[in-house]
Amino acid sequence: MNQxxxxxxxxMILPDTQRFWDAANEGKLLIKRCNDCxxxxxxxxxxxxxxxxxxxxxxxxxxxxxxYSFSTLWRAEVPYTLAFVTLDEGPTMLTNIVDCDPKALxxxxxxxxxxxxxxxxxxxPMFTPA
Amino acid sequence: xxxxxxxxVGAYEHPTRKADTLSVLRLHADVAIGALxxxxxxxxxxxxxxCAGDLPGLGPATLIEYLDLRVRHIDSTECGGSAPIxxxxxxxQAIATGKCNVALVTLAGRPRAAGxxxxxxxxxxxxxxxxFEQPYRPSTHNMYAMAARRHMYEFGTTSEQLAWIKVxxxxxxxxxxxxxxxxxxxxxxxLNSPMVSDxxxxxxxxxxxxxxxxxxxxxxxxxxxxxxxLVKIRAAAEAQKDSRGGKVDLTYSAAAFSxxxxxxxxGLKPSDIQYVSLYDSFTITVLLQLEDLGFCAKxxxxxxxxxxxxxxxxxxxxxxxxxxxxxxxHPANRGGMTKIIEAVRQxxxxxHPAVQVxxxxxxxxxxxxxxxxxxxxxGTLILERM
Numbered sequence: 459m460n461q462x463x464x465x466x467x468x469x470m471i472l473p474d475t476q477r478f479w480d481a482a483n484e485g486k487l488l489i490k491r492c493n494d495c496x497x498x499x500x501x502x503x504x505x506x507x508x509x510x511x512x513x514x515x516x517x518x519x520x521x522x523x524x525x526y527s528f529s530t531l532w533r534a535e536v537p538y539t540l541a542f543v544t545l546d547e548g549p550t551m552l553t554n555i556v557d558c559d560p561k562a563l564x565x566x567x568x569x570x571x572x573x574x575x576x577x578x579x580x581x582x583p584m585f586t587p588a
Numbered sequence: 589x590x591x592x593x594x595x596x597v598g599a600y601e602h603p604t605r606k607a608d609t610l611s612v613l614r615l616h617a618d619v620a621i622g623a624l625x626x627x628x629x630x631x632x633x634x635x636x637x638x639c640a641g642d643l644p645g646l647g648p649a650t651l652i653e654y655l656d657l658r659v660r661h662i663d664s665t666e667c668g669g670s671a672p673i674x675x676x677x678x679x680x681q682a683i684a685t686g687k688c689n690v691a692l693v694t695l696a697g698r699p700r701a702a703g704x705x706x707x708x709x710x711x712x713x714x715x716x717x718x719x720f721e722q723p724y725r726p727s728t729h730n731m732y733a734m735a736a737r738r739h740m741y742e743f744g745t746t747s748e749q750l751a752w753i754k755v756x757x758x759x760x761x762x763x764x765x766x767x768x769x770x771x772x773x774x775x776x777x778x779l780n781s782p783m784v785s786d787x788x789x790x791x792x793x794x795x796x797x798x799x800x801x802x803x804x805x806x807x808x809x810x811x812x813x814x815x816x817x818l819v820k821i822r823a824a825a826e827a828q829k830d831s832r833g834g835k836v837d838l839t840y841s842a843a844a845f846s847x848x849x850x851x852x853x854x855g856l857k858p859s860d861i862q863y864v865s866l867y868d869s870f871t872i873t874v875l876l877q878l879e880d881l882g883f884c885a886k887x888x889x890x891x892x893x894x895x896x897x898x899x900x901x902x903x904x905x906x907x908x909x910x911x912x913x914x915x916x917x918h919p920a921n922r923g924g925m926t927k928i929i930e931a932v933r934q935x936x937x938x939x940h941p942a943v944q945v946x947x948x949x950x951x952x953x954x955x956x957x958x959x960x961x962x963x964x965x966x967g968t969l970i971l972e973r974m
Binding site: 466467468469470471472475479489497498499500501502503507508526527528529530531532533534538540541542544548549550551552553554565566576582584 | 711713714716717718719720721722723724725726727729730731733734735737738741782783784785786787788831832833834835836838961962
């Protein structure tokens with residue numbers, strides 16, 4: 459696969475989401491859940507964007523979801539597939555689809571999380587056909 | 589709602605498309621002088637200045653010093669390519685509240701000459717979205733392509749239908765001597781152009797260019813004292829849409845909010861509009877705006893644009909008669925200013941005769957700034973020839 463030679467930029471991690479990235483290094487995909495309104499959200503914040511409660515906590519996901527939309531940038535030096543994946547737990551997240559035939563992907567397709575190392579070794583969640 | 593009218597009294601588009609010998613400030617100065625000449629005003633008449641992030645240094649202060657202006661109202665609202673439309677909206681408010689009488693809005697840049705047309709600003713590590721997006725390498729192309737893909741999935745929109753938007757723009761650009769792409773293209777040629785980020789082809793994308801433009805907004809008594817046709821800002825609105833905490837929906841844009849607000853404020857409906865300037869960073873951008881602004885129902889955009897419906901003199905809703913960003917220019921990677929300028933030309937009867945809408949007295953200009961598939965701002969203007 460082309461993906462093998464693709465360089466993944468290191469995420470610029472802020473202190474309030476360090477836990478997310480530590481979990482990614484352990485092979486876990488976390489999202490944030492609000493203990494007051496019960497909503498899950500993404501990208502993770504200290505403050506629930508729906509009710510503004512600061513009573514939010516990390517929740518481990520199943521790592522399963524479906525493709526909401528995707529596009530392969532063929533003109534990139536190493537083509538790669540950007541996607542929005544809707545997690546079974548609710549939120550939709552920006553990600554890459556890897557280890558796949560980009561031309562065979564479909565909206566609505568089931569995917570599961572895999573973790574790939576960025577240039578600095580930090581792992582980040584990506585998805586592959588389930 | 590209390591309301592004081594304001595008018596667009598000056599408009600100017602820079603003719604350059606590659607500014608090898610012109611600096612960014614020279615381009616801003618050129619368009620400011622051009623708009624003043626067009627209006628018949630002098631620099632001493634300007635008492636309000638509006639600009640976005642395309643000015644270097646301390647933003648507005650840089651141009652104000654460069655031209656030695658004396659202003660008492662400054663607005664540097666930054667919302668990407670829609671900014672000039674939002675600036676005009678803010679100028680109306682500033683004039684209504686007595687903060688200024690003559691507002692200058694400029695936009696200019698030279699990404700093409702600088703060789704940085706594709707270079708985005710370095711991500712700001714303090715922006716909370718960056719860690720969760722930038723490693724996956726979202727670009728303008730693949731983000732807009734995802735909006736196109738989802739529209740195709742939900743509504744059956746086709747690449748052929750999107751191509752019709754480029755075809756219409758090319759029909760208009762053939763009459764514009766300054767346009768970068770003047771050849772009329774066919775649906776087949778769009779579909780046969782290289783795939784950039786599927787489902788968007790090379791010809792689904794706008795051009796990259798240098799240049800810029802300026803408009804001048806003034807209070808009614810000043811507008812009436814000038815010798816130019818009267819173009820009134822009938823209504824203006826702005827709105828934001830983003831990923832909404834993870835409740836992502838790519839089938840509509842922020843124009844779904846700014847459009848209805850502008851129409852309500854104007855007391856008009858989409859069928860009253862005779863000409864539209866729509867931000868055309870990509871063909872899909874146009875399609876979503878047409879639906880969101882109410883020119884057709886959600887999901888019907890593909891059928892609405894096909895068979896030349898956007899071509900002046902052919903279809904029901906002429907759009908971007910200068911060739912738009914798809915064929916004419918996209919100065920500083922920001923298309924909002926040129927959208928206003930072509931709408932003003934149409935209302936004045938100063939568009940190219942081959943694309944002039946007969947007796948055009950109501951026009952709409954809409955901009956989308958930022959990324960259609962994540963956070964972006966829409967600005968909507970409804971303009972009327974008095």
